[in-house]
Amino acid sequence: MRDVFVIGAGQTPVGEHWHLGLRELGAAAIRAALDDAGIETVDALFAGNMLGGAINGQENLGALLADAAGLLPAEAWKVEAACASGGAAVRAAALAVAAGVHDVAVAVGIEKMTDAVAEQVTVGLATASDGDYEASHGMSFVALSALLMRRYMHETGACREDFAPFAVNAHRNAASNANAMFREPISGEDFARSPQVAAPIGVLDAAPVCDGAAAVVVCSREALRPAHRAVRIAAAAAATDTIGLAGRADLLTLGAARRSAEKAFAASGFAPQDCDLFEAHDAFTIITALSLEACGFAPRGEALKRAAHGCFARGGCIPLSTCGGLKARGHPVGASGAYQVVEATAQLRGEAGANQVAGARVALTQSIGGHGSIAVTHVLEA
């Protein structure tokens, strides 16, 4: 398998883009990434998206975006892995290049959630869960996270407020990210007072409904040019776990996240302590905590204690959500995995501005779907 490099990264701001549809968002991110790579076209396009069919009445996004972005007649198809679709699209592009099938490919993560009313979005998000044994029983996506959070609090003795550092950190970093949806910092008090959505999940525990697209161009060593500010994909891995939470061997272990991280670390030769930053799947503060534990940044049940010590904040031992994360940069669900790679790339290129992690050399990104039923992990190296 060949080495794979990220040579271009592009994104649209995350927000409520009433005037931009799937075509416009996708084409904008793709063209920005191609321009960043200094190239006109690619051999293949992989479009990561979750809700195109459920909300926008549009599937076949590979063809749609190849058409919209001027990339016909490239190989192009949609990659779907619930909220990990963006990460899975990057993996698909990297696999194609690593296998020697293509020399240059673009992966775009794209989501257009605001075309539907809240109830319909909730139905769409629930398609990530077990349709017959969770969604059809009225489990909303938020409710499933609430089940995890309440059990975590029960087993560890933690209280709601102990989760605040993740949200506070994310919003602080988003304030200096021009592409982030939320630009105002929040305090621990704001977090404690936030209205309950599905107790114990409050408004500030959860990522927002929004639109956005992010894209990365990957290529083989042979296709590298001196002008490329290339970042190497040191390793990538994906794994699955039971589709429903009820089937998990240990409810509070994200088995797929752990397995994919272990495999990625093993393949890359890096260990958790080598990482300079972690773009975790912080869709909910509880998922952040469980991801940290799954990837080896804290023992089971200890993530909140470490968070309280500032371990995961700017300047801490492993900075999280360095550009705002899913929480504050935003979580256009199928796009987030691509945003993570775009942001990690900026960090490793030293181009993250006010959010720069000093001397960042190794970055971990992890995109999770369906409360841990699928996880895609990338290790990137400067």
Place this chain on the structure above:
Amino acid sequence: MDLPRYHRLTAPYYRLEGRRCKRCGELQFPPREACGACRGRETEPYRFCGRGAVYSFAEVAQAPRGFSGPYLVALVELEEGVRVTAQLTDVDADEVEIGMPVEMVTRRLQEKGPQGYLVYGYKFRPVMSRSRAS
């Protein structure tokens, strides 16, 4: 209206029927074609007794379309050791605790509109008193 889909789900929905692996004895709910423990392909129907305890719970305030909130959802650990996700019923939010004993009842899960199909299935409620149990 998803009529064929819900028709297929009759046994698990109405009778909490899962599967038992003939090879290793592992019980599973929902039913799967293959055993989750040993990957064996020979399984037989198994009806769970319906008694269990609350493993975790949450209150849904913003209900998905087709549901009318607020309502309680839970992970219930059945006596047989298998967990199932379901709504709780006949109980108020402030009465629920992790560890609370519950029993399965059959209730309306969904109404596909006033002219539409009714989906019945399992929910769990606090165990009812049985003052004259012999």
Place this chain on the structure above:
Amino acid sequence: MRASRAVGIAGYGAYVPRLRVRTADISATWRVRGAAAPAVAEKSVPAADEDVVTMAIEAARTALERAGTGLAWIDAIGAIWVGTESKPYAVKPSATIVAEALGITPHVVAADMEFACKAGSEAMQAAVAFVGSSMVEAALAIGMDTAQSKPGDALEYTAGCGGAAYLFAGADEALAVVEASISHVTDTPDFFRREAAHYPEHGGRFTGEPSYFRHTLAASRKLLAEVGSEAKDYAHAVFHQPVPKFVEKAAAELGFTPRQIRTGLVAPRMGNAYAGSSLLGLAAVLDVARPGDRVFFCSYGSGAGSDAFSFRVTERIAERRRGPSVLDYLERRRLVDGYGQYLRLRGKIRRS
């Protein structure tokens, strides 16, 4: 009427929802100050996830559990009828859903029955006939209702929710044997609902003497004559319960004492459960009846008619009381927060 072989009740189960609404709250919206107090203080209300099907399933499960040795009955049951006037589907049987939930399909006779408040006892007559003719070994008869009532109408103060299920089998399996039964019907339009109407219509005072009393008394007298017994021979008497006053009056006319009707009179605590009413009263009696007790039963359904039964309790009753009793259901009680919440639960608030 007597079947060709002796039959009886092998198991029984009740159901009453947990929620209650105070009739004083209904009164406060519709009536003038100083109006007469409602006939019952509170009535049972179904939760948003309950209906005749869900309640029938629970009552039937209890009936099977009480009949003992669980699974053998699954193969023995050859018929199931659900009698109700609040079917979830106007067209599609509730009985098949109940049958599937119990696991007794596919070789069962199954249907829903309608005869206003006597649809449940109608099912009992059919069960007695199918078992008594040896066509089937066992049959389930269920009477259950969540009947609607027009907002502000007199019936809204009493229309409650609940019912019971009876598993009939041969007398050698019975906790109570059927001595005989009678049906007495005429075409009397005291209360009815057209297909597309949400709420029923009724004839006010016409529902009394020419309707409830005429049929209840005629059927009861005919049964007593057929069996050759008098009111005093019975430990308990159960009647259909539109309001407590009607039961007290009919009982007195037939010579039953207040003591005899007390146990089976559930309406004061939950209102009128329509097709479930007399069956619930019978279940309440069976919860306390002793071997050798005779139990008198007479239902009433508008339209109109009555089914009267004479039962004799056997020594098996003592071992057939596993599961929640009628009192357990009546004591399981949570007040709905006022008339508005009640209207919302019963779908009486127009949203489009």
